[in-house]
Amino acid sequence: MKEGPDIAQIGALIGDPARANMLTALMAGRALTATELAEAGGITVQTASTHLAKLEGGGLLTQRKQGRHRYFTLSDDAVGKLLESIMGFAASRGHLRHQPGPKEPALRKARICYDHLAGDYGVRMLDSLIAGGAISQVDEALSLTANGEGHLKSIGIDVTGLKSTRRPLCRSCLDWSERRAHLAGSLGKALLANFLDKGWARRSENSRSILFTPEGDRQFLRLFPVEA
Template identity: 75%
Template sequence: MKEGPDIARIGMLIGDPARANMLTALMGGQALTATELAQAAGVTVQTASSHLSKLEDGGLIAQRKQGRHRYFALADAAAGTLLESIMGFAASRGHLRHRPGPKDPALRKARVCYDHLAGDYGVRMLDSFVARGAITSDGENLSVTAQGHSELAGLGLDLSPPASNRRPLCKSCLDWSERRSHLAGTLGKALLQHFMEKGWARRGDESRAVVFTPEGERQFLSLFPI
């Protein structure tokens, strides 16, 4: 018997088309019901329940209960990072499922990747931070500089994570559509929340797309010039 992490089990869980569609639906960061995930996967609710049980046992999703209702979400940020990385790898090898329609440009421009901004705008944001010295980048390792801390404090962002939070402050995440890195970690999450609290952006209807208002777009492009 071989020792070490069982990547075959994770591959099997993600590799099923119905489960892959469920996980992709959960990449929007929202908790969904079994019925909603059954619709995303194109299966019956009974079949979806079986898939969800396997995903929960495998540590990819977690169940939340609210009254009589049950919701499912990705287990944590690590699961989101894993899925986005696999999407990026698949895209770089030409393994794409193309469904032409109006959502395509919106998703490529700006979308939610678990809890942070992805797409063209997500990549632009990280590129701009690095270009002006607010963040230093060494491959996958990112660090906020003194200048960066000053800029973020000016936006009213508190970069002091709770003691129980083991998630890195900033981390690169491979973007499946741009095939380059965007900003993840607690900073990526805080910035997306900031845009939405300011009213600059909102979640798209039944989509992972992030839609910026005209004023929000002006503010975003001013903050993150290239």
Template identity: 85%
Template sequence: MNEGPDIAQIGALIGDPARANMLTALMGGKALTATELAAVGGITVQTASTHLAKLEAGNLLAQRKQGRHRYFTLADDSVGKFLESIMGFAAGRGHLRHKPGPKEPALRKARICYDHLAGDYGVRMLDSLIARGAIDAIGEGLALTENGESELKRIGIDVHALKSSRRPLCRSCLDWSERRAHLAGSLGKALLSNFLETGWARRTAESRSVIFSPEGERQFLALFPATK
């Protein structure tokens, strides 16, 4: 029956190991060059350029030029959400690409999922916001409450500016390691940016891990207490 969306095309695009590795690298939210992505994919730059052209034609990647350089990013946050969901599906069925190593605990604790916080801390943050009525969980959707808006303003989040954006304010994103939801959308991005700007946390150069300082961790755990 040749009707409806063609999932075979998407499957073919992400099914190549080199392309899958490049897409995963872009989940960190940073724009990368073809040379950097070729290294991630374990292929030549010429081969990477062919793969990148296919991903761009499939609307999974976006490209921008700066001087003589071309940089690639995920096309939008919906691609990040899709990839995180696929990772969760794969992990749940034991399809892991490597044995757990020193980096694994850090990734599971806190990591970047495109532009928002994921991992144990990302799930904890959303659970805590829901438990105290700052966010309402409506079916599979999320909505910021008046109480939540006031609370977030006190920690420096400009909720009014976020509401004027065309991007959804709150969105649920399935976490691949926790198998539960963390907070995405413009609010999820703003909270992660706040943690990084205040020095509570920092990004790592070679990983999607987010490392909290001792004081940042204390502040985070106090602001988002465990619900169980």
């Protein structure tokens, strides 16, 4: 059968080890240069440029110019969702580069997964929201309840604004280190942004870790009291 979408082309683009490493680096949500992505891929800048052109041509990456520099990002949320799904599937089938879970304790505790919170804290947050009735779950489908909407508004989340966007409000994302779900979608993104804006946490410069302050830890555990 030759009709329909060409999944082989997408699979080949993602399946190359260097390209896979570069795409994973972009899961941190930052725009990176070709030099930075070459380092992530373990290849030369010249070779990276060839790979980046292929990824951009395949619709996985986009670039923008700022002065003499070119910065690359994932094309859109759909690419992030695709990579999250592949990472979760690979972990569930035991395809890991190391032992299960990140070696770095900070990365296991809390990290960014494209634009939302993952790791132990990400799983704990979703567990707590479900246990408290803020989010309802039917199989893997998540939805925000009326009580949850009021609760989230009280901590500074613009739920009304989030509902006006085309992006799903709540989405379950398989956490590859915890092997359980954390919260993605526009609500997951807004909650992480809220923690960063309040100064409860900050992004690590050298990894995907989200580093909580002592006060941030206290506030987070108070808001999400269910043990993950």
